[in-house]
Amino acid sequence: MTERFDTLAAEIRACRVCQGDLPHPCRPVLQGSASARIRIIGQAPGTRVQASGRPFTDPSGERLRHWMGVSEAEFYDPRLFAITPMGFCFPGLDAKGGDLPPRRECASLWHDRVTASLPDLELTLLVGLHAQRRYLNLPASASLSSTVLRWRNFFPEYVALPHPSWRNSGWLKRNPWFENEVLPLLRSRIREILQRTL
Incomplete structure (x- = not known):
């Protein structure tokens, strides 16, 4: 029997497995519903998302929405988009001030269950x-x-994307094919799914 996404999401939000290894309170961040057709799997929340409790509430989110060709209202509609990062909590900062990698506990604890709870996905x-x-x-x-x-x-x-962080601006300039080839088809695929869903 498939696990209900809303029940699983509540369990994830209550998770404190990593609390002893983090210098800040655990605050797992995710979005979605069993009806979601598109899933976004990023790395882990950053400092702004840790504060807001809402995924991609930062400049990376603005760039990602631009890449996808969706409005903020569409992006934050859990009936349309499931947002389930590799690490659900902000992992902290490294010595240079960059975000640490996602903690590994999340993937092994949660990701297979999340995948099983999203039966209608068409694009990840x-x-x-x-x-x-x-x-x-x-x-x-x-x-x-x-x-x-x-x-x-x-x-x-699947569509493999670079992280939309400002830190990747140099990569984007060196690889213009990404904007010219990938993004038009990504936007078209997303719009086609949304038009059938809405």
Whole structure:
């Protein structure tokens, strides 16, 4: 029997498995419903999302919505989009002030159950290498650039994306094919799904 997404989401939000390893309170952040047709799997919440408790409430979210061609209202409609990062809590900062990688506990504890609770998915966006390695069964040696460059191999079920962080602005400038080739088809695929859903 398939686990209900809303019941599972409540269990995830109550999770405190990593509390002893974090310098701040656990605050698992996710969104969705069993009816969601599109899933976004990013890395982990950053400091702003830790504060807001809502996914992608930062400049990365603005860029991601632009890439997807969706409004803020559409993006935050849990009937349409499930947002389930590799790590549900903000993992903290490294010595240089960047976000640490997602904690590994989340993937093993929750991700298979989340996948099973979303039976109507038509498209999954894999934002960043952590999500791509898990969901595309990539070797540890796989790079983000090589994975995103092979995006057609995974389309239309998956789209591999770089992280929309400002830190990746240089990558985007060096790889204009991403904006010219990937984004038009991504937007078209998303709009086609939404038009059938709404």
